[in-house]
Amino acid sequence: MKKGRYTTILIAIILILSFLAYMGLEGFTLQGYRFKSFGEVIKRGLDLQGGVTVVMEVQTDSLETTELDVIKNLLEMRVNKVGVSETVVTTEGAKRIRIDIPGAFNSSEIVKSLSTTGVLTFKDPDGNVILTGSDVKLAEARVDNTGAAIVSLELNESGTTKFAEATKKFIGKQISINMDAEQISNPVVNAEISNGEAMITGMDSLEEAQFVAGIIASGALPYPVKAVEVKTVGPTLGANALPNTMKAGMVGIGLVVILMIGYYRKPGFLASLALGFYIYLVLLIFYSIDATLSLPGIAGFLLTIGMAVDANVLIFERIREELKSGSDVKKALDAGFHRAMSSVLDANITTIIAGLVLYFVGTGAVKGFALTLMIGIVVSMFSAIVITKQLLKIGLHTGMLKKPSDFGVKEAIANA
Structure with missing residues (x-):
């Protein structure tokens, strides 16, 4: 009964991974709602679209x-x-x-x-300029008594006079605030303002208020x-880059899966399942943080796939050493993960440190490479330590991994 239950779990995992892979690659439509593929939702850098x-x-x-x-x-x-x-x-x-x-x-x-x-202007409903940036003495973002984010304005002497006349004339109407031809705010005049102080409301957050205040306070570019x-x-180069990169990535991942299964057999198959979940999780994180994926970023991502496999190789080799020393499969699994942990952590933490240096010192494409590298490494450790381990335990309970030969270890050596 227990073996059958774990077999069902393993089949369910394979089906779920197959569904996630299809959805990630192609997307699908259900009752008129489109579940988009990762290719549709993840932003592309200039080198991928021009x-x-x-x-x-x-x-x-x-x-x-x-x-x-x-x-x-x-x-x-x-x-x-x-x-x-x-x-x-x-x-x-x-x-x-x-x-x-x-x-x-x-x-x-x-x-x-x-x-x-750049030119900052205050315009009346007819589009006539009332004030310019030179009439503003101070602009400050703050929170009012109700907890709403606002921008508080203080005008100089000439601005105070102009604004008093304008607000008296346009009560109940809007006075827009513009940078060049871009409108940044369009508040309604509620009363005449003669003290040289004004308030811009309608901000969604304090960050937005700080943004508007910074624009107003600076007026034109300060330097x-x-x-x-x-x-x-060019658009042609960018359009060709992504398909070629995806083909190269799929070929590389396919070769990795073939080598893992060919050398490690059944554990290699389970590790390949873990690799599939790893790829989906990383792409999901890219989408969640609104990352912009570039060619260097894809290179960093593919590099971490190799590092995810490398962690599995370290673990499997430790397990094989335990089996060769005569341990049974269950004990070999636990001991293999335990003894390989220090090597896995050392290798990945060292790479994360290098990624941090690249991220904070590098620029542009280097930052993209470093970010995808660090995200991939963290997820790869989770994949190897948690997902692969759980899949191997399921394989053990199903009887899929019941003897040393399932790991490529000859029985004679294991019993020596």
């Missing part, structure tokens, strides 16, 4: 971290006017900002847009910026 990468450098000798963040937010607003989704804007080092724009190929127009100084690196990846 686009423009621009690295802007702030032209100043001294720059505070907060100033760099404000400039990053301003540039992000400008690049979003291109109408491209999934734009990635990140800071690099002390003075550089990297902007990845998928699907855009007019690099000269983008660089021109990013390099201009000029210059494009120091511009790269364009």
Whole structure:
């Protein structure tokens, strides 16, 4: 009865993995609802779909971290006017900002847009400019008495006069706040404001309020910026890269599975099942954290697949050593995992440390490689230590792993 129950569990695991693999590769539609494949939901980097990468450098000798963040937010607003989704804007080092724009190929127009100084304006309902950034003395994000996030504004003398006249005239109407041609807020005037203080409400979070306050406080770019690196990846190259990469990855994974089963036999088959769950979990994490997958990132992912198999190899070799010394299969399994643990942890923790260095010191594609490498390593340890171990125990209970020869160990050697 017990053997039959574990056999059913093993069959169920194989069926579940087969379903997850199909869903991850192809997706499916159920009653009109589309469950998308990983290829449809995971963002692709420029090298997989084409686009423009621009690295802007702030032209100043001294720059505070907060100033760099404000400039990053301003540039992000400008690049979003291109109408491209999934734009990635990140800071690099002390003075550089990297902007990845998928699907855009007019690099000269983008660089021109990013390099201009920018203008902050307050406009009436007819689109006439009431105030400019030079009229704002202070903009600060805070939380009001009700717990709602707001932006508090303090105007200078000329701004106070202009704003008092405008708010008196447009009570019940909206005055928009714009950076260049991008509207960042459109509050309704509830009463005349004559004390030079105003409040912008309607923010979803304090982070959003801080973003708007930073834009308003900075007005135009506080320092000029210059494009120091511009790269364009054509749509044809990007379109061909992903299918070729997927083919290479599938061939590599297939060869790994064949070698594992050919050398370790039944345990190798169970380890291949664990590898399937590992691949699904890593891709699920990429989707959950909204990661953008690039060619270096895929390379890091494929590297961790090899490292996941490497952990299984260490464990299986320890198990075989125990079997050769005369231990029965159950004791050999427990002892093999226990004795291989230090080697598995040492190898993976060392690689994680290297990944951390690459992530914090590297830029652009190097960061993507490091991030996927670290995520893959952590999940690979979970796969080897937990999933593979449980599958081997199920195999033991089903009678699939009942003698040393199932691990490729000859009976004569095991009983020596």
